[in-house]
Amino acid sequence: MRFAFRFSILFLFLFALFLLVGVAAGAPPSGFFLLSLFFLFAGGFGYWLLRPRSAPAESLTAAVREMKRGDFSARAAVPAEDTLAPLGQALNEMAEELQKTLAALQEQKRVQDTTLETLSEAVLAADAEGKIIFANSVLTSIFDLEGGPVGQPFHLVFRQPALLSAFEKVLQDGGSESVQIKETFPTHRVVNVYLTVPEKARTVRVVAVFTDVTQSYRLEQVRKDFVANASHELRTPLAVIKGYVETLEDGLIAPLERKKVFATLNQNIQRMGDLIEDLLHLSKLESPEFTLKREKLLVLDVVQTVVSSLKPQAVTKRQLLAVEVPPQLSLVGDRVELEVALKNLLENAIHYTGPGGRVTLSARSQNGGVEITVVDSGIGIPSQDLGRIFERFYRVDRSRSREEGGTGLGLSIVKHIAEAHGGRVEVESEVGKGSKFTLVIPG
Ligand code: ADP
Numbered sequence: 001m002r003f004a005f006r007f008s009i010l011f012l013f014l015f016a017l018f019l020l021v022g023v024a025a026g027a028p029p030s031g032f033f034l035l036s037l038f039f040l041f042a043g044g045f046g047y048w049l050l051r052p053r054s055a056p057a058e059s060l061t062a063a064v065r066e067m068k069r070g071d072f073s074a075r076a077a078v079p080a081e082d083t084l085a086p087l088g089q090a091l092n093e094m095a096e097e098l099q100k101t102l103a104a105l106q107e108q109k110r111v112q113d114t115t116l117e118t119l120s121e122a123v124l125a126a127d128a129e130g131k132i133i134f135a136n137s138v139l140t141s142i143f144d145l146e147g148g149p150v151g152q153p154f155h156l157v158f159r160q161p162a163l164l165s166a167f168e169k170v171l172q173d174g175g176s177e178s179v180q181i182k183e184t185f186p187t188h189r190v191v192n193v194y195l196t197v198p199e200k201a202r203t204v205r206v207v208a209v210f211t212d213v214t215q216s217y218r219l220e221q222v223r224k225d226f227v228a229n230a231s232h233e234l235r236t237p238l239a240v241i242k243g244y245v246e247t248l249e250d251g252l253i254a255p256l257e258r259k260k261v262f263a264t265l266n267q268n269i270q271r272m273g274d275l276i277e278d279l280l281h282l283s284k285l286e287s288p289e290f291t292l293k294r295e296k297l298l299v300l301d302v303v304q305t306v307v308s309s310l311k312p313q314a315v316t317k318r319q320l321l322a323v324e325v326p327p328q329l330s331l332v333g334d335r336v337e338l339e340v341a342l343k344n345l346l347e348n349a350i351h352y353t354g355p356g357g358r359v360t361l362s363a364r365s366q367n368g369g370v371e372i373t374v375v376d377s378g379i380g381i382p383s384q385d386l387g388r389i390f391e392r393f394y395r396v397d398r399s400r401s402r403e404e405g406g407t408g409l410g411l412s413i414v415k416h417i418a419e420a421h422g423g424r425v426e427v428e429s430e431v432g433k434g435s436k437f438t439l440v441i442p443g
Contacts, residue, residue: 056084063091072099122210127203130154130171134204142191142212154206163193170195170206180213190217229393233275233408237268271405278409281340282392285416292334292420299329299363299370306342307361310350317355324362331370331441333421338441341417341425344410345374345437351406352435353378368443369423373436380431389427390415414439 056078066074072095078088116123122139126132132149140148149157154167166177176196183189192211198204244265247253253261284290303325314321342361349359353376363372381389385396393408411425414437418425421441429435 056082056088060084060088060091063095067095067098072102120212122212124149124154124208124210125204126154126167126171126206126208128171128205130167130206132157139210142189142210144186166193166195167206167208170197188214190214226392230275230279233393234272237271237275240268241265241272267405271407274405275407275409278407278413281413282409282416285413285420290420292337294332294334296330296332297335297338298327299331299372300325300327302335302338302342303361303363303372306339306346309343310346313347313350314359317350317353317357319350319353319356320358321350322358322360324360325372326363326365329363329365329370331443333441334417337417337420341414341439342372342374344414345439348406348410349374349376349378349435349437352376357434366440370441370443372439372441375434375436377434380433380435381427381429382431383429386427386429390425 056076059078060076063074063076075092075095076088078085082088116136117138119136119138122142123134123136124132124139125134131153132151135149139145143158145157155164158164158167160181160183162179163181166179169175170177174197176194179193179195181191181193183191190213192213193208194211195206195208198207244261248258248261300323303323307321307323311321346359346361353359357377359377360375361372362375363370365371381396385394388394389396390411392412395406395408414425418439418441423439423441426438426440427435
């Protein structure tokens, strides 16, 4: 239509031109001249008619094209008096609305993406074909996935049979499933996976949330081991006591034997008592409410209290017990707890050093704090055990430690006390030569 209109205007112009050329060539001027003027005027008027109509239409077309490309900031420029003005206005209003909605959706997506990335859980979404269409970066780091899992089928990314069958079930039947997967290689890891089908989702079929519970699983394992160890440690002396009491009841023990029996009974009762005391102390140190009663202490004071309580044991073993502590050396700490820590270290030094050996307790100021050292010339500790002796119930020689009344909790208590003071306990040892334990208390 527009083309035909333009063609007729062109035709009018050409015709006017033809007439003017005719006039110039000597054709009778007046009629030709008037006719050419008329056609020129008609052509001009046609152009004028067409011109204002085509600009808004072109602007409308251009705006629609921009919007088709996704640019909703494009607007149609249509003068208010034009017949296309209502259409232009409607288009512009629609673009405005779409621009706002799009901006809101983009903002929502940014918030969702950020939320999914800041989660400590790994999140994954798969389509109806079982292909992964979304995964946050936590998933990649939990499972050390190379190249990113997006675009890959779920069953090629994960190999754990329990997880695959749960995924397949949710994919086919809907609903939700929970499964725990344990990995031992390359790292030990326990992960809880919850799979579900989101409501009203079109492209997403399955959403899976992975929670790394390795840490809590380990803690639970440690707790279980601790309870099992503690029960075992308590049951052993209890069984001995029960056995002797029954024999005593039956009157099967000769009067001369009785003294020995009562000594054994006492020893086992003592052992149970020590064990319960150490367990209670450990639980107190580990409780969140525990706080140190800090005060300024003279190190020599603390050391002498401990030494005087254990001197009889050293004397019995004819050991040389030496104290080398500067009289003015002081620290800020909890007197009772520090005495317990030093008593445990000194008790061990005496226990694990043979008759005639030497035990030295010394202290010095170091980096603004204090280092208290207990050195013995005893049996020493094999290098492979050094890393574990601070664990609860860990003993190098189980039977020997028990025989000598050890609970296996002493060094664990020392470590807790040192750490409660913001310090640490260190050990150096050589089998057959002796050990050196250092309690470091910062200033
Ligand atoms: P225990 O009550 O068995 O002594 P501890 O926690 O105090 O428990 O010590 C753990 C283990 O570390 C001991 O069983 C012993 O094998 C070893 N140990 C601790 N102190 C010494 C030491 N001074 N010399 C040799 N071995 C030691």
